[in-house]
Amino acid sequence: MDAPGTPLVVLDHVNKHYGDLHVLNDITLTIAKGEVVVVIGPSGSGKSTLCRAINRLETIDDGTISIDGQALPSEGAALAKLRANVGMVFQSFNLFAHKTILQNVTLGPIKVSKKSRAEADARAMELLERVGVANQAKKMPAQLSGGQQQRVAIARALAMQPTVMLFDEPTSALDPEMINEVLDVMVGLAKEGMTMIVVTHEMGFARKAADRVVFMADGRIVEDTTPAEFFDHPKSDRAKDFLSKILTH
């Protein structure tokens, strides 16, 4: 087992364009094992694109991205293997609508990791217990609330035993009363030492659980610092402006 502080996710001079739009502008970022990094910034600043590029859901124009010392393959079996190590939780939970909650969690371990059904079921039930929805295991996704579905999505990602978890606005689609139940699960994961990259507008989570805040604007990393430093002493005008807009309400 590597010591905390070992680089796990490394982006080196990454660029991406959509036509004339420079959506990722010379992004260089290292995330260490066990670190929780919250990515925040104005709408359209490139946060989701950054998160998706780490998992190769988006291509990049130049630069390199590596995970655990391995450069990201662009396709094929190597990419599938890498993706299995990177748990991804999206804004919309993306559960398979025609499979039960338990089947949603066991599908990856059975199909990709070739676990036996008994082993996959046992592990899935442990994970569903952990995120507080074990009693829903036989139900279909549509029978669960949004907050419950998102917790299942987290359990599904954890079932693949990822080395890093990416969260792309995991609470944005939830009704307000369900946000905390998902954030509580995420805070628990952070405390257990999971490496996490979280795109979110939940500043409370950033303050409570993040080791670092990465603030993006116009495709660039403008600040990369501790939550306390960022929220209490933002350095750039962009960050000051952003914080004044979101913290006045």
Ligand SMILES: Nc1ncnc2c1ncn2[C@@H]1O[C@H](COP(=O)(O)OP(=O)(O)OP(=O)(O)O)[C@@H](O)[C@H]1O
């Ligand atoms: N497939 C695409 N084609 C063209 N432009 C795109 C595409 N996807 C994203 N963009 C643009 O790239 C920019 C960055 O998008 P991105 O979703 O990464 O921003 P974001 O910071 O996550 O924003 P938000 O907080 O609103 O989700 C935006 O201007 C967006 O319109």
